[in-house]
Amino acid sequence: xxxxxxxxxxxxxxxxxxxxxxxxxxxxAFDRLYRSSRDDLYAYVASLLRDATAAEEVTAAAFExxxxxxxxxxxxxxxxxxxxxxxxxxxxxxxxRRRGRQTELTAEPADLQDFGAAEGAEQSExxxxxxxxxERLAPGERELIALKFFAGLGNAEIAQVLGISESNAGTKLxxxxxxxxxxxxxxx
Amino acid sequence: MESPRxxxxxxxxxxxxxxxxxxxxxxxxxxxxxxxxxxxxLGKKGAPAFLTSMRDKRPAHPRRLLLxxxxxxxTTVAVATVLVVxxxxxxxxxxxxxxxxxxxxxxxxxxxxxxxPSRGTAGAASSSxxxxxxxxxxxxxxxPSASSAKQIVPFSQESPSFNSSFGARHxxxxxxxxxxxxxxxxxxxxxxxxxxxxxxxxxxxxxxxSTHEGKAGEAGATFELLIPSAKLGDALAAFxxxxxxxxxxxxxxxxxxxxxxxxxxxxxxRARIDSLLGQLEEAxxxxxxxxxxxxxxxxxxxxxxxxxxxDHLHRRADFSRVYLRIATGESNESSGGGAWGVDDALGDxxxxxxxxxxxxxxxxxxxGPIALIAFLAWxxxxxxxxxxxxxxxx
Numbered sequence: 001x002x003x004x005x006x007x008x009x010x011x012x013x014x015x016x017x018x019x020x021x022x023x024x025x026x027x028x029a030f031d032r033l034y035r036s037s038r039d040d041l042y043a044y045v046a047s048l049l050r051d052a053t054a055a056e057e058v059t060a061a062a063f064e065x066x067x068x069x070x071x072x073x074x075x076x077x078x079x080x081x082x083x084x085x086x087x088x089x090x091x092x093x094x095x096x097r098r099r100g101r102q103t104e105l106t107a108e109p110a111d112l113q114d115f116g117a118a119e120g121a122e123q124s125e126x127x128x129x130x131x132x133x134x135e136r137l138a139p140g141e142r143e144l145i146a147l148k149f150f151a152g153l154g155n156a157e158i159a160q161v162l163g164i165s166e167s168n169a170g171t172k173l174x175x176x177x178x179x180x181x182x183x184x185x186x187x188x
Numbered sequence: 189m190e191s192p193r194x195x196x197x198x199x200x201x202x203x204x205x206x207x208x209x210x211x212x213x214x215x216x217x218x219x220x221x222x223x224x225x226x227x228x229x230l231g232k233k234g235a236p237a238f239l240t241s242m243r244d245k246r247p248a249h250p251r252r253l254l255l256x257x258x259x260x261x262x263t264t265v266a267v268a269t270v271l272v273v274x275x276x277x278x279x280x281x282x283x284x285x286x287x288x289x290x291x292x293x294x295x296x297x298x299x300x301x302x303x304x305p306s307r308g309t310a311g312a313a314s315s316s317x318x319x320x321x322x323x324x325x326x327x328x329x330x331x332p333s334a335s336s337a338k339q340i341v342p343f344s345q346e347s348p349s350f351n352s353s354f355g356a357r358h359x360x361x362x363x364x365x366x367x368x369x370x371x372x373x374x375x376x377x378x379x380x381x382x383x384x385x386x387x388x389x390x391x392x393x394x395x396x397x398s399t400h401e402g403k404a405g406e407a408g409a410t411f412e413l414l415i416p417s418a419k420l421g422d423a424l425a426a427f428x429x430x431x432x433x434x435x436x437x438x439x440x441x442x443x444x445x446x447x448x449x450x451x452x453x454x455x456x457x458r459a460r461i462d463s464l465l466g467q468l469e470e471a472x473x474x475x476x477x478x479x480x481x482x483x484x485x486x487x488x489x490x491x492x493x494x495x496x497x498x499d500h501l502h503r504r505a506d507f508s509r510v511y512l513r514i515a516t517g518e519s520n521e522s523s524g525g526g527a528w529g530v531d532d533a534l535g536d537x538x539x540x541x542x543x544x545x546x547x548x549x550x551x552x553x554x555x556g557p558i559a560l561i562a563f564l565a566w567x568x569x570x571x572x573x574x575x576x577x578x579x580x581x582x
Binding site: 027031038042055067090 | 196197198200201202203204205206207208209212213216217219220223224573576577579580581582
């Protein structure tokens with residue numbers, strides 16, 4: 001399972017159908033879901049928690065929880081990736097709630113920022129500006145951006161994860177991107 | 189269509205995407221390949237820190253909780269059913285019946301002296317009843333020499349006066365029985381004769397009897413008997429041998445309290461008589477003597493009534509009333525002494541099911557509100573958790 005993990009934007013319904021046919025099929029479907037979502041899920045959780053160790057714990061817990069519940073997944077209620085990210089979101093928010101680390105959402109995630117060494121100075125500077133601009137966003141806006149660009153979810157999947165309509169998700173995402181751009185301009 | 193600036197921002201954002209450590213990715217892949225074994229099992233083999241640290245955070249599976257709760261409820265219902273059914277199988281009158289079952293007769297009834305409730309425990313009661321008078325001795329004459337049903341049982345619920353008078357724990361138990369024998373019309377006379385023989389053999393008394401001849405259903409006999417309580421079991425066994433037993437019921441009643449009360453009152457009355465006799469001897473004037481004699485007469489009547497009452501209570505304890513019926517023709521009653529058949533089995537099964545249903549209803553009455561409260565608590569907790577999660581990102 002090492003190496004390049006394919007992105008799972010195009011996971012089709014056939015995979016989900018397999019999950020409901022037999023335990024073995026469900027295992028295979030979950031394996032594929034895991035392979036396609038491992039890094040995306042970690043990236044999303046890490047952006048929420050802003051703590052690499054906690055992100056690892058929550059990512060592992062979310063996968064385990066999803067694995068235990070894999071037979072209960074109802075394909076009619078949404079995409080498997082959205083279902084998995086919903087579980088991870090709840091786990092991450094519970095972790096934040098439990099540790100009382102809400103304030104840390106606005107803290108600088110130093111251990112997550114490791115870029116610039118191999119990049120050009122201009123590019124490095126730009127990315128630092130983007131990173132700083134991200135920090136100026138509200139946690140909810142930052143989560144939207146994480147779901148879109150870190151986890152690679154589509155608007156429909158984001159809507160399912162957040163429990164809002166797809167158009168609402170698109171609108172919120174657009175606003176968040178506008179704010180991010182403005183913040184980048186402000187920093188520049 | 190995204191502008192070049194938009195493309196650049198998107199690329200920058202993707203470049204900022206946090207990536208997992210290779211070690212963590214490898215560990216997670218291992219766990220995924222093993223089907224995400226439970227952390228408790230991993231912990232024993234030295235699981236990664238990030239996994240073992242989460243061990244205690246995972247909430248119990250709702251389905252497992254439901255199964256556990258269901259199993260617990262089922263066990264409770266089963267135990268309650270067993271308890272109820274086993275209680276119903278025991279003789280009637282609960283504690284008293286158990287006392288009759290297990291205790292041995294202890295009453296010392298020698299047929300000449302006053303009533304002594306128990307060997308070596310009469311104490312003050314015995315001595316104070318020495319001068320009990322004619323009535324009390326008459327009771328002894330009417331009572332048989334057989335030992336009575338007064339027994340020592342391990343109870344501690346007697347009144348202080350009871351303990352102070354008798355010094356030990358006693359129970360006066362009145363027993364009664366009903367037995368119905370099924371017979372052919374031609375056998376009724378023979379069976380009735382055998383009943384008389386059995387009563388005589390067990391020192392019993394036939395209070396009332398009647399015999400009818402005729403066809404099946406008409407012919408029969410009824411007996412009202414008094415059997416010495418100590419011999420009741422043997423007598424019932426003898427009656428059961430006469431013909432087929434159609435039904436048999438036994439009952440017990442605790443008459444300790446009225447017996448003790450009557451004995452206490454009698455004792456006080458006799459003490460009062462003794463005192464009045466003393467006063468009579470010392471009386472100096474005629475009017476004084478007359479007044480004492482009137483009072484003495486009144487007290488003697490009172491003592492006589494109490495002695496009769498006590499006598500009656502002793503008879504009730506000493507003799508068991510037995511109603512015996514010899515019936516002919518079809519019986520609607522289930523046979524108590526006949527072979528256990530399909531009808532009996534169906535009856536028993538129905539009874540057990542009825543008891544189980546009753547227990548289930550009681551259990552539901554208890555578990556229902558608990559389940560409702562638990563459900564409401566769960567809903568509240570869920571709503572609270574959702575609100576808290578929203579607050580985290582607000």
